Amino acid sequence: MRAIWQIFRLLWAADPHAMWRGAALSVVVLIMGAALLGLSGWFITATGLAGVAGIGIAFDVFRPSAGVRFLALGRAGARYGERVLTHDATLRALAALRITLMRRLEIWPIEALRQLRGGAALTRITADVDALDGVALRLALPVAAALVTHVVAFAMLFWLVTPAVAVAIALGYLLGGSLILLRVALRTFAPSTEAEAAMQALRRRAIDLFRGQREAILQGLLPTWRARIEAEDSRTRAAQDRLDRIDTGAGLVLSAVVALVTALVLGLSGGLIAAGRIDPAQAAIGVFVALALAETILPLRRGLAEIGRMRDAAERVLAPPPAGARPLPAVGPAPQSDRAAGLEVCDLSLTRPGRDVALLSGVSFAVAPGQMLAISGASGTGKSTLLDALAGIAPLRAGSARLLGVPLGEWPEPALRQHLTLLPQRTALLGGTILENLEIARPGLTEDEAQEVLRAVALDGVIAERGGLEARLDEGGAGLSGGESRRLALARALLRRPDILLLDEPTEGLDAETARRVVAGIRAYLPTAAIVAATHREAEKDIADMHLDLKDFVQNQQ
């Protein structure tokens, strides 16, 4: 529950002003609704009494009827204002919630972030933030508004009718309502967790089936895989059925509370009238208000039925970052570095992420500024792991690496990123224009600079054909071919103008001629950088100054 509270405070803080006004208006809506029915009931009964008594002429009809009209119009107006204000505040809150989530994810180990890219994990995050969207709008605000409304209604009934009726209504609704809603909230925890888990499992299994469909058919496993999906489907349905049973059950009991409270007021008022404590018109106020207050508690059940889902989502969103390698300190002063020192690696040994067997050992090389080293090796020998280690993403097992004269472990991450850039094997672009994609690497980039770097990676022609720097890419950079996206990511890396540039298969997917132009372009663009490129292609090997084959350092050869 603490997690939900934390999320609520976050949502509220996004725009407290609008939230307060929205909350105030939602109270106004409820109070005006109850007042409208109460006043109408009083008005009719009072006029009825006056008519019977034959004193209709003396009855002041104009103030009450004006009151009825005012409440009717005012309620509609307040409702509109409430909806606009709370939605506006909620949209701000949604952005704030998502930014908080991004902040939290930013400190994850990069290895863990890479695993997030699978479809299932990202949809899970979306589902979670969606569930949390309702914390203010469907849970906190309606509950608070209902409570305030009941306090006001209690005071008004106390004053206009009689304490007994006020107490009956307040006790009936607050006690009955909160007991039932509390019970709903508690009982839905387990099934909502279960329903959500089953739904996620269903989705995962479905992705497995559709992705591995050919494999399943070839192995004759399709019926088995289908059966697994059907099992998750049944689990989802059973959990949802349980939730619906709790939900409709709560609806039943809440409606019963409304009926009982109204009946209680109806019966009680008869006695009070007989005792001369109130007149029938006052009694009518009590009855009509008792009915109207149903609107304060009936809608709450939906928000409270979601509380289990909200809690789980809040806990996942606020969970501490997963364990994983963070070889570099996150903050710290920039060390004294020497640009002329380049990159020196001495007797390095590495393991694959999450495995403890040595993958490579005894790797040593030095790359001076302006030099390029090509690293080759069969797939799986650890080219990418080596580059990750040098970029401070994966841990070193033994040995040392000095970047610009400073041992790798003494570089705080932000300082290292100023001097070193890695082009990983898998890169991601963003939805937006080409220029925006480049600006991420260098804020305030000019168009000339952008064109220059695009020329360096032989992409200027392609981009011009597609409408220039303002051409838009879809989410994930969709709209460019594989080779084009690769070169745009490369251009982005070059814009950092690093002293050390690590490239993992930079020309993958390019034909030999273009690959050569690209590698030459990189060297011309960064004439003083120390460049290390992992590759199995000839273009890099030919243009590089040195060449290292990792097969000499591979461990556990059998």
Place this chain on the structure above:
Amino acid sequence: MSAKKTPSSRLITERPRQLLRAASIWSAFSGVLWPVQAALIAWVIQGWAAGGIGAAGWAAAAGFALLGLLRATADRVAGRRAFAAADLVVAAERKVLLDRESLRSDRAVSSADLAALLSEKLALLMPYVSRYRPAMARVMVLPLLYLALTASLSWAAALVLLLAGPLIPVFMALVGMAAKEASARQMVEIGDMNTLLIDRIAALPDIRILDATEKSRADFAALAEGVRRRTMVVLRVAFLSSTLLELFSAIGVAMVAVYVGFSLLGEITFGTYGAPLTLGEGVFILLLAPEFFQPLRDLAAAWHDKAAAEAVAEELEARASRVAAQVLGAGARVDRLGGPATLEMTGVRVRRGGLVRAMPDLSVAAGESVALRGPSGTGKSTLLDLAAGLLRPEAGQITVAGRPLDDDSADGWRARLAFVPQSVHVPDVTLRDFLDPHGQGADLAAALDKARAGSIVAALPEGLDTRLGETGAGVSGGEARRLLLARAFLTGADVILADEPTADLDTGTAGEIIAALVALAEAGRTVIVATHDMRLAAAMGRVIELEGAA
């Protein structure tokens, strides 16, 4: 506009329809009880004005409470029936979708999109069935009933309701159109916040390396602010529609109250049938007025459930209407097809990407090793898919093990096959289960050695018990192909189909794969590879050159 015609209502089959009918009847029954409760209140208040009714008041209150309980119960029964209907609709659609998509031979959309449709998106049909449909049923019955009851006492009060009620849908439609237009104007080129968020999170490793986390967050905040501004423009108009509904119902209730009040005072003398309204009749009319509008408000609240369901239903229909080429057979595990391991194709034509193209004729004898060579685009992969029954030919004859390859023989034929695709899908299972999917418990180590894949297993942290796939340890493309060849040794498959098994690999790994394929061929198995790798082609017994087919 007939409700029967919409895609979403077509999804409701016989059994859910019956359940919904029951739900609607229970729901309407609950609505019918309200006038009785209202009459009790009216009777009590009338009694109070007439000088008190004593203990009868408590009896009436008890009656009111009992009726209230009965209504609550009826609502619950209605709700449960409607839920059951919704549950059946979703379950049925899920099954239909799975039946069709799991045997589809072409996959036009991404697996993740399809899985989203199957899980969360289909679930969007539930509120439509369980809330919108019963609300629709109530709108058809209850307002008319309350109107008739009101009219039986006062035609003037009924006229107020009659004027306010039907105007609501008209105004709502007008506002709805305005909202649609506003949203069309505003929503160009903007995604919703979640799409933006996913985009940024997926790129987070890159953003970290580029030291651009703050810039990325600031960009996101600016984009989200744009989304908010544009959304609010749309919402301001859209909320007008629900406000109008509230307004009309509030004005309706207020006018009824004022009319009744003035009538009771004797200041208004029209609107009834002779005798003036009594206090009890007035209270009764007043209590019916808000309930007259309630079904409409319920329907409006469920409106976007319907819009969401409509979108899902349209997607389902679009998907169903596309011709789905199905694979041969059921993908089930059956006994191996008997006969020699041969493959023949004559006059085969196949539809790919809307075009029908002719495939070259082919005849491969048992134990033969064949390389299909040709530039890309000549249909090498298509040929292998046809041979495995993963594609259904439009015309021509495919003969395997001496009998036609069709729905009856495909599963049995595939039981003899090992297929090494260009990009291997590694499912989320342990390596042991991957190699030995049917749990035959054969000698894994020997098979791995024969396929020269032993070193891959040795490098995995938990050896054969390592989980593979998306959430587990990754294996590279070359490693996965070697593991599949190991599986071919293991399962005793006597026909090996491999699609570009050495593409994108360095010479060392490619050599390992060629050696494994040669070992399989030497063991007397039929090996067919599609390749443009000269070394691999040379290692096979026969090379078939494919021409650029027309």
